Amino acid sequence: xxTSVSLEARDVHLAFGPxxxxxxxxxxxRRGATACVIGPSGSGKSTLxxxxxxxxxxxxxxxxxxxxxxxxxxxxALRQRIGMVxxxxxxxPHMTVLRNVTLALRRLRKLxxxxxxxLARAQLELVGLAGKANSRPAQLSGGQQQRVAIARxxxxxxxxxxxxxxxxxxxxELVKGVLAVMxxxxxxxxxxxxxxHEMGFARRVADTVAFMDRGVVLEAGPPEAIFERAEHPxxxxxxAQVL
Amino acid sequence: xxxxxxxxxTFFDVDAMRxxxxxxxxxxxxxxxxxxxxxxxxxxxxxxxxxxxxISRSRWLRWPARVYTDVFRGLPAAATILLIGVGLAPLGxxxxxxxxxxxxxxxLSLIAAAxxxxxxxxxxxxxxxxxLEGARALGFSxxxxxxxxxxxxxxxxxxxxxxxxxxxxxxxxxxxxxxxxVASQRELFRIGQDYAATTGNxxxxxxxxxxxxxxxxxxxxxxxxxxxxxxxxxxxxxxxDEDEDDTxxxxxxxxxxxxx
Numbered sequence: 001x002x003t004s005v006s007l008e009a010r011d012v013h014l015a016f017g018p019x020x021x022x023x024x025x026x027x028x029x030r031r032g033a034t035a036c037v038i039g040p041s042g043s044g045k046s047t048l049x050x051x052x053x054x055x056x057x058x059x060x061x062x063x064x065x066x067x068x069x070x071x072x073x074x075x076x077a078l079r080q081r082i083g084m085v086x087x088x089x090x091x092x093p094h095m096t097v098l099r100n101v102t103l104a105l106r107r108l109r110k111l112x113x114x115x116x117x118x119l120a121r122a123q124l125e126l127v128g129l130a131g132k133a134n135s136r137p138a139q140l141s142g143g144q145q146q147r148v149a150i151a152r153x154x155x156x157x158x159x160x161x162x163x164x165x166x167x168x169x170x171x172x173e174l175v176k177g178v179l180a181v182m183x184x185x186x187x188x189x190x191x192x193x194x195x196x197h198e199m200g201f202a203r204r205v206a207d208t209v210a211f212m213d214r215g216v217v218l219e220a221g222p223p224e225a226i227f228e229r230a231e232h233p234x235x236x237x238x239x240a241q242v243l
Numbered sequence: 244x245x246x247x248x249x250x251x252x253t254f255f256d257v258d259a260m261r262x263x264x265x266x267x268x269x270x271x272x273x274x275x276x277x278x279x280x281x282x283x284x285x286x287x288x289x290x291x292x293x294x295x296x297x298i299s300r301s302r303w304l305r306w307p308a309r310v311y312t313d314v315f316r317g318l319p320a321a322a323t324i325l326l327i328g329v330g331l332a333p334l335g336x337x338x339x340x341x342x343x344x345x346x347x348x349x350x351l352s353l354i355a356a357a358x359x360x361x362x363x364x365x366x367x368x369x370x371x372x373x374x375l376e377g378a379r380a381l382g383f384s385x386x387x388x389x390x391x392x393x394x395x396x397x398x399x400x401x402x403x404x405x406x407x408x409x410x411x412x413x414x415x416x417x418x419x420x421x422x423x424x425v426a427s428q429r430e431l432f433r434i435g436q437d438y439a440a441t442t443g444n445x446x447x448x449x450x451x452x453x454x455x456x457x458x459x460x461x462x463x464x465x466x467x468x469x470x471x472x473x474x475x476x477x478x479x480x481x482x483x484d485e486d487e488d489d490t491x492x493x494x495x496x497x498x499x500x501x502x503x
Contacts, residue, residue, distance in 0.1 A: 055379060080382030090377025094396050103391065104381040156381065 004191040005066040005159045006031040012051055012061035014044075021047045022058070023215035029160075029208065031066075032189040036202035036223075039212035040238060045195040046087075048212065049162045052193065053082040065159065080108060083153030087165040089145045091137040091152070097124065098133040101152045109156070123151040127181050143174030150181055161185065163194040199242055203227055211235045256446040263438040263447035267454060271431040275458075278344070278416035278430060282351035283409050289352060290359025291398075295389070297364045308360070315357035320415050324350040328422040344428065347419035355412050362404045367397030403470040410459045417455075431455065 007029045014022040021044045029035040037045045050056040052063055054075045062069050070078050091100050101120035105111045111119070124130050127147035129140075137145050146166055153161060163182065167175040179198060183205050186192055196202060202209050203223045210220040211232070219232045227243075230236045296308035315323065327350040328343060335346050370393050378388035398405075417432035424433055435451025438444075 053380060055376060076379075076382050076384050078382075079380055082380075084380040086373065086377060086380075088373055090373045090380075092374065092377070092392055092396075094399065104383065107387065107391065108382050152381070 003157060003159050004032045004189055006033075006064075007052065007160050007191055007193065008062075008064040008067070009048070009052060010062040010064065012048065012058045012063070014047060014051060014056065014058050021215055022051065024061070025212070025215070025217055027193070027210055027217060027220070029191055029193060032191055033207040034186040034190075034192040034194060034205055035208040035210060036206035037193065037195045037210045037212055037217075038197070038199070038202060038238075043212040044215045045212050046164050049084070049164050049193060049195055052160075052162060053079050053084055055079075055084075080104075080156055081158060082160045082162060083156060083158035084162040085146070085149050085153055085164065085166045087168050089137070089142070089149045089169075091145055091149055093137050096134050096136060097129065097140070097148050100137065100148060101155050104152070104156055120151070120155055123155045124148070126154070127151045128177075141174055142170045143177050146170065146174075146178045147181055150178075150185075154185075158190075160191045160193070163192065163196070165195055165197065167196070167198060197242070199227070199239075211238065213238070253445050254449050256444050259438065259442055259444045259446040260450045263434060263450055267431060267434050267450060270427060270429060271434040271451070272454060274428060274430040275413065275416055275432075275454075278348060278351065278419060279409070279413045279458075281348045282355055282412055282416065285348065285352035286355030286359055286408075286412065287405070289356035291363055291394070293356055293360030294363035294367055295394075297360065298368060312357045312360055315354050316361075318354075320354050321418055321421065323354055324418050325421050326350075327353070328419070332422075342428070343419065343422035343424060347422055351412060351415060351419070354415065355408060358408050358411070359405060362401045362408060363394075363398060366399075366401030366404075367394055369400055370396045400473065402473070403466045406462055406466045406469065410462050413458050413462075414455065 009025055009027040012022050012025040025048055039045055051058040098120055102116040105116040127150055129147055167178050179201050186205050206223050209223050209226040210217045213234050219235050293308045296304040299305050328346045331346050339345055374392055375388055378392040420433040431451045431454045435448040438447030
């Protein structure tokens with residue numbers, strides 16, 4: 001995947017009323033690299049992801065793709081460049097799996113039906129669900145639904161992928177299949193920001209691990225440094241609890 | 244004659260019914276259907292616009308929708324029909340002549356829209372915010388996300404309530420008789436009433452009632468059927484993945500956002 005770009009968040013601030021959720025987040029992801037964001041719940045991880053594709057506009061700070069600020073861009077156009085996968089999949093239940101994948105191809109990319117269908121089926125094939133094209137999301141397991149959601153995002157050929165606790169809502173036996181798809185994507189050179197509680201995945205797949213707490217990145221570095229030579233006491237305490 | 248048979252003759256005089264039947268079938272039923280179906284279509288379109296205006300982020304859309312709904316839900320249907328049908332008649336006279344149907348349909352639609360708007364609004368608002376987020380994350384604008392993802396789901400959820408409103412509309416269509424109908428414009432109720440008035444026998448009106456029931460009772464069962472389908476999903480059939488046909492029989496005829 002040669003279309004990936006680098007991503008950088010600079011001093012991102014965001015408050016919901018008096019609640020300061022992000023208090024100056026810095027995050028750098030090289031082109032084709034995978035950054036895992038870990039941290040306790042309520043630390044602002046999911047909110048950070050939403051500021052990166054401007055589902056939520058940051059109050060202050062900057063978001064850069066390929067070194068260029070995207071805060072002045074048309075947000076809808078920006079989001080077509082950034083794929084996002086959610087904890088609850090957010091598939092459209094009133095459409096078949098195939099329509100879920102083709103909807104944006106047809107409406108936003110203006111592809112014809114045949115072309116969109118072919119592209120969508122190829123994408124479903126990649127996540128191992130070619131046979132489910134005509135099923136409804138509700139007929140699939142959580143793991144399958146999440147793989148459809150990944151296919152839906154990838155069909156638009158994004159330059160960056162964001163994963164918001166993509167496996168947190170899954171039964172334990174279904175987690176592996178989704179993580180495998182994500183690891184393949186990472187290996188293929190997609191730039192990824194992965195908010196996750198799967199420490200094994202972060203250790204194995206991430207190029208960078210960022211530990212967030214109370215709205216800031218307290219410590220970031222390669223997985224070995226974070227998991228074996230953690231400096232900050234709060235990170236050590238967190239790791240002691242989750243590992 | 245004893246009182247009981249008098250009563251029977253008053254309501255169940257078969258000859259009186261037989262006399263009224265042809266006109267009810269050829270004039271009354273078509274006219275009732277024209278009124279109800281036209282008002283249902285127009286009322287649903289207006290209702291959808293009201294629903295979307297009602298959840299708009301702009302108060303300049305929200306407030307008018309709110310006021311409209313309060314007014315047309317709050318007035319007696321008979322008053323609204325008279326106000327519009329008689330009040331706008333001089334204007335209508337210049338545009339399409341003395342036919343009371345356009346204004347009657349307009350009045351019925353405006354009333355139905357107030358109720359249907361509330362039904363659609365509640366359905367649309369019941370769709371999880373995550374659906375909107377999912378669509379926005381793909382790059383859809385707010386209006387595209389509403390049109391393609393949120394509204395189709397929201398409308399489906401309230402189809403039973405919507406059908407109930409169609410039933411009310413069929414019954415309310417009888418009120419256009421206030422506007423003065425020539426013989427060929429009379430709908431079921433008016434024909435029944437006319438026969439009842441000339442013969443002093445209520446059987447024709449009872450027959451009109453049976454026509455209304457024949458229209459509305461099946462619809463109430465449609466409501467129950469849709470409700471059951473939405474609650475329990477489609478009955479299990481062949482595995483859906485082998486099924487190349489992706490039309491959904493449970494929702495055939497439902498407003499579609501995903502197939503065009």
